[in-house]
Amino acid sequence: MKQWDSVAIVGVGLIGGSIGLGLRDRGLARQVVGIARREASLRVAKRMGAVTKGTLDLARGVNGAELVVVCTPVARIAADARASAEVCRPGALITDVGSTKAEIVAALDGALSREVRFVGSHPLAGSEKSGPAAAAADLFVDRTVVVTPTRATREEDLASLDAFWTALGARVIRMSPEAHDRALAATSHLPHLAASALAASTPQGDLGLTASGWVDTTRVAAGDPELWQQIFMSNRANVLTALARYEKVLDSLRRCLEQGNKKKLTAILQEGKQKRDALAS
């Protein structure tokens, strides 16, 4: 397995911290440099062993890295990647871990100077928790990472990213940034929106009567509102399409209830069960 000489992680939260831990646990990188905005994050990341070195200075942090992984919130990724490109070593590869891809890739694809290239990644792993303290070396094990090449992407960079994520335990698949955003609107962004709306619409006085159904269905609503606002805004057209599809099914269910249409109600529940049962967990 390839050992990386130096990997820079810009933003050492849950995902950045987990990448660092994974790289160090598996002996995949000689040096992992964490770059953060706050000393406190660096302290936690260092104490956990997620980084070998930490700095608040982007230029110093990305300086010697072969690979820069931008793990900041979606709305900051393009700017952070561009800033990294200006101070990293010529020919370095930059990737990210953002939950949306089209907007970010469009801003960076083929747009960096000095032979620096950007290729987008999105690990389908995470948690409603955030921050480096929640990081885990095995966060990516058996998870899917979507890598989103374009026509400008070099095959060698794709191979590098494949090797990087695979070494962390993930399965890598390739999709266009646009196809990624369309699919993830349905499988990740809409579920989050639906869960948040469900939690928000529950009357305060009824919260004492929730059981496992409510608890499971609303789990992701505990996620960081600011991070998710950025994800929704970055993928709003696709989220709106997925939401319209969802509202249509809810509307059908409402009419079944109003009209006492048991047969159709059961059929819609059956369709949901069938799709749910297609998954093992």
Add this chain to the structure above:
Amino acid sequence: MKQWDSVAIVGVGLIGGSIGLGLRDRGLARQVVGIARREASLRVAKRMGAVTKGTLDLARGVNGAELVVVCTPVARIAADARASAEVCRPGALITDVGSTKAEIVAALDGALSREVRFVGSHPLAGSEKSGPAAAAADLFVDRTVVVTPTRATREEDLASLDAFWTALGARVIRMSPEAHDRALAATSHLPHLAASALAASTPQGDLGLTASGWVDTTRVAAGDPELWQQIFMSNRANVLTALARYEKVLDSLRRCLEQGNKKKLTAILQEGKQKRDALAS
């Protein structure tokens, strides 16, 4: 702790089987008789030790019981309780475990002959699984059981049910059947409807890109469509009210996305997070 001489369980699925296991594990009943419609369920219940005796004959099954617990699907509970009342011993107490209460209690309250009384119960415990094979002796431990008295209910019967559920490890609270149904529409029935709609609205081709968010949010959609259709229909007015509240929040979210209103979008997500965070798990 009181030992029951004989408890009859009508319907030995997940809940009925778990009651039997709990009673036997804790030495709470000398005899637990299971009544089912199918030999296969009785065989599983007997093999698991959930019942001491099993029969397909309701009259023989409830014959000697002090307490009859009706654990059949919501649409069958009133009829099964009425049939049990006609063949059980005079003065016996009947309860149920249905997810809705108003319709069932209205059909049975003070309506049984020979001093047989019905008081409704609803253990907020369960699973997307069903059948006696999924039963567990500790299913009710630290769970809430709502008992729904009316003006016709005797205090001694409430005390009996309190003792029964408490002995199985649950916390008992009392609510009117109507207040129960209003609250559970928001905390259990709507979440199920929302989860089923979410699963049903996910395009088949995108299912490979689901991650933990989708998995958690849709978990309950794996539940039995026929059982849930009955629950929704039995509580349709309250479910429609809760659904309207939900659709209103989704509509606000949709407008935030259309108008790029980040501030309001974040505020709604924040409200959902606040309600979700109020729970520990």
